[in-house]
Amino acid sequence: MEVFGSAQKMVKREALTTNKHAPTFTTNFFLEPPYYESINLQEFEAYAIERLKVLRAFENVAFKSPRGSPEYAEAIIKDINKDLRYRYIRPLTITSEDVLLENKRRDVLSHFILRMVFCRNEEQKRWFIQQEVDLFRFRLSQEDASTISLFLKESNLDYTPLPDEEYRNIRPILEKSTYHYNNSQAIADTEFYKIDFLEALDSVRQRKVYLSQGWAYVPRRLLLDVVCGRYRDHLAMELSKLSRVIADSQEENRLIPVLNSLASGYTGSSYSAGEFEFGITVDNLDQLSNESFPLCAKNMHEHLRKDHHLKHHARLQYGLYLKGIGLSMDDEMKLYRTEFMKGGMTDKAFKQHEYGVRHMYGKEGRRVNYTPYSCIKIITGNPPGPDDHHGCPFRHFNPSLLQQRLKSYGVPPKGVEEVISLVSRGHYQIACTKYFEITHKEKLENALVESIQHPNQYFEESRRLLHPETVKETQSTFLRKPAEPVNVMQNSSTAQRAYSGPAGPVSSFDETADDFLGDIDLDAALLDAETSQATTSNSMNTDPSNGQQRAA
Numbered sequence: 056m057e058v059f060g061s062a063q064k065m066v067k068r069e070a071l072t073t074n075k076h077a078p079t080f081t082t083n084f085f086l087e088p089p090y091y092e093s094i095n096l097q098e099f100e101a102y103a104i105e106r107l108k109v110l111r112a113f114e115n116v117a118f119k120s121p122r123g124s125p126e127y128a129e130a131i132i133k134d135i136n137k138d139l140r141y142r143y144i145r146p147l148t149i150t151s152e153d154v155l156l157e158n159k160r161r162d163v164l165s166h167f168i169l170r171m172v173f174c175r176n177e178e179q180k181r182w183f184i185q186q187e188v189d190l191f192r193f194r195l196s197q198e199d200a201s202t203i204s205l206f207l208k209e210s211n212l213d214y215t216p217l218p219d220e221e222y223r224n225i226r227p228i229l230e231k232s233t234y235h236y237n238n239s240q241a242i243a244d245t246e247f248y249k250i251d252f253l254e255a256l257d258s259v260r261q262r263k264v265y266l267s268q269g270w271a272y273v274p275r276r277l278l279l280d281v282v283c284g285r286y287r288d289h290l291a292m293e294l295s296k297l298s299r300v301i302a303d304s305q306e307e308n309r310l311i312p313v314l315n316s317l318a319s320g321y322t323g324s325s326y327s328a329g330e331f332e333f334g335i336t337v338d339n340l341d342q343l344s345n346e347s348f349p350l351c352a353k354n355m356h357e358h359l360r361k362d363h364h365l366k367h368h369a370r371l372q373y374g375l376y377l378k379g380i381g382l383s384m385d386d387e388m389k390l391y392r393t394e395f396m397k398g399g400m401t402d403k404a405f406k407q408h409e410y411g412v413r414h415m416y417g418k419e420g421r422r423v424n425y426t427p428y429s430c431i432k433i434i435t436g437n438p439p440g441p442d443d444h445h446g447c448p449f450r451h452f453n454p455s456l457l458q459q460r461l462k463s464y465g466v467p468p469k470g471v472e473e474v475i476s477l478v479s480r481g482h483y484q485i486a487c488t489k490y491f492e493i494t495h496k497e498k499l500e501n502a503l504v505e506s507i508q509h510p511n512q513y514f515e516e517s518r519r520l521l522h523p524e525t526v527k528e529t530q531s532t533f534l535r536k537p538a539e540p541v542n543v544m545q546n547s548s549t550a551q552r553a554y555s556g557p558a559g560p561v562s563s564f565d566e567t568a569d570d571f572l573g574d575i576d577l578d579a580a581l582l583d584a585e586t587s588q589a590t591t592s593n594s595m596n597t598d599p600s601n602g603q604q605r606a607a
Contacts (some may be wrong), residue, residue, distance in 0.1 A: 081145055081162075082194040084210035084286060089163050096313070099168060103317050106165035109135060109143050110186035115506040117189060118485050123196075131193060143190070145197050171310075172317045174298040178481065179318060179435070184290050192283050200246065200275065212282065217247040217272065225265070225272070233274055234263035246275045255281050318435070326379040326427050326511035334525050335381045337390050343380075347517035349510045350448045350460070350490060351433060352376050358444040359390075363398030368437055369445040370408070372428050374415050379427035379511040384416040429509045430484050449474075449483040449490075466493055484508065495520050 094102075112134045120127040135144065142158045166187070173183035198206065207214050222229075229247065255271040257280055258264045265272040273281060301311075335343065344356045355373040359365050365373060370391075377387055388409060395405055413419045428436070430447065439446040448457060454475055461471045470493040477486035487507045492499060498520040507513050518526050 082191065082198060082206050083159075083162060083166070084206075084212075084289065085163065085166050086210065086289075088167050089160075092160075092164060094164065098164075100313065100317065102161055102165040103168045103172060105139065105161070106143070106169055107317075109139055109190065110169075110183075111506075111508070113186050113189045113193070114182075118482075118488065118506055122189065122192070128193070128196075144194065169317075170294060170297055171301065172314050174294040175301060175314070176318070176435070180291075180294050180298075181481070184287060184294070187290060188283055188287050191286050192279060195279055195282060203275070203278075207282075212285065214248045214250060214278065214281075217249050221249075222247060225267075229265055229272060232265040233272075234258075234261075234277070248273045248275070248278055250278075250281060254285065257284065326509060326515075335377075335386075337382075337386045337393075340382075340390070343514075346521055347514050349487060349507070349513035351446070352510055352514070353464075354448055354460075355444050359394050363394045363396075364400075366443050366445075368439070369443060370411065371415075372433065372445045374412060375425060375427040376510055378415060378425075380514050384412060384418065387416075388412050427509070427511050430487070430507065433510070434483055447483055447487075449478050449486045454478070461490070464494070466490070487513065491516070 112131065116127060116130040116134055120130050131144070132140065143162060169183060169187075173179040195203070195206070250271050250273050252259050252266055252269055252271040255264060255273055255277075258273060258277050259266055259271055263277060264274075301314075340356065341360070344353050348356060352373065355365060355369050355376075358369075359373070374387060377390075378384075382390075391408055391412065392405055395408065396402070410419060415425055417424045433445075433447045434450045436446070439451055448460065452460065457478065458471055458475060461474060462468075466474070470489070474486045474489050474493075477483075477489060484507055491507060491513060495517060515526070
């Protein structure tokens with residue numbers, strides 16, 4: 056599968072694997088796409104998810120520690136497992152050249168794959184740029200002076216150290232005007248770079264560098280900010296170009312479904328039924344909602360109890376959530392039947408909803424073990440309309456309604472202010488994490504939790520804190536199971552069928568994984584079933600001889 060290049064290109068570029076020598080630095084500006092790198096669909100997805108895990112780790116750590124602090128660096132090393140750390144952060148010095156070349160290959164491929172994944176949506180684009188810049192900054196901060204010089208040269212960044220003669224002439228001025236360099240010894244031990252002031256506007260604005268005749272004299276420590284700014288601009292420009300290319304490609308059958316699934320990607324536990332046993336029944340749902348439900352599930356549960364009905368998308372989101380926390384199919388059927396009939400629904404009309412519940416639990420249709428929606432899928436999915444109650448309250452509530460709801464749940468004014476501040480900056484999952492910390496403050500004892508990535512993760516962590524005796528792990532399925540490779544180069548029709556609907560497999564991942572394309576199938580299947588059963592019900596109630604409806 057020619058993912059990044061075209062066989063019709065006249066200009067040939069060497070594949071990554073043909074480089075004769077491994078690089079001595081790990082930082083990469085990603086100036087050139089990996090033309091003529093052929094990978095199959097399984098590798099395409101695996102590399103993307105691998106890098107996503109690294110980027111998610113940077114996002115989580117940035118929430119807990121200030122960027123650039125010793126605690127930040129320590130947390131990054133701790134949170135990213137050894138294999139990914141040596142592949143994407145810093146390799147071992149004893150690593151063989153072949154391994155270094157393979158690491159570079161994966162690094163480049165995974166980066167450009169995620170460019171395609173996140174370039175088509177402004178919100179996702181901003182998220183991707185921020186995490187990639189954080190990764191870039193961390194890598195560059197690990198380099199020494201010699202490897203930084205090599206990196207700048209390889210990346211066509213014309214930043215050269217200040218000549219000795221010019222340095223000696225302005226050294227007294229540098230001692231007085233450079234940020235955090237208040238003694239002559241510190242200045243003597245530092246390399247300075249003479250840079251166009253337009254490329255160091257942040258440092259100039261904060262008066263951290265000496266400015267003369269349009270030139271900024273930047274110490275090596277602050278050069279990091281300049282290079283990261285260049286990288287951010289470069290990445291934003293390239294993503295804008297790529298989004299137009301993908302929009303004009305009219306490619307819908309093979310690659311776009313894969314990109315859509317990865318854009319909604321969740322790399323943690325799938326929370327399929329059977330992972331944990333929390334002792335959930337219909338009778339204790341109200342208590343659990345008050346104690347341990349995330350705001351999205353609590354909102355849907357309360358409206359179900361109040362209105363005795365949920366619309367289609369809320370039934371999907373809430374039903375799969377209940378399945379994930381361990382509510383049995385019969386109990387979920389009982390819950391909906393009880394509430395819907397309080398709202399005036401007849402037993403006959405409820406039968407179409409019974410099919411929906413059975414389909415969610417894998418008892419109808421293709422019998423797929425559908426998984427609960429992750430936070431990203433909820434945030435980027437269909438927004439709620441009038442009288443809809445699905446979605447993420449932090450993303451979809453207006454600020455005044457969110458403030459009112461938080462106060463009603465006992466969140467103190469300072470906590471409400473912190474949550475609203477995070478929401479206003481678009482940090483919806485971090486706001487949910489802050490809400491978790493506030494509502495579980497007594498049990499947390501000043502400890503910080505991982506950033507909430509899944510509603511069922513919120514519930515699980517809450518039960519572990521509040522009632523650890525009720526948490527019975529039955530299996531540990533936190534990683535996706537490997538699947539058979541789908542080699543697109545050998546059989547393109549196979550790959551096309553893999554994403555074409557119910558006739559083929561949903562994806563190359565195991566069905567217990569977060570089955571995004573399967574969720575689309577589920578959504579369509581339930582709507583079709585409800586429509587067809589309603590039509591059948593109407594036809595059964597109509598006398599074929601005269602078209603008049605029979606008495607119910």
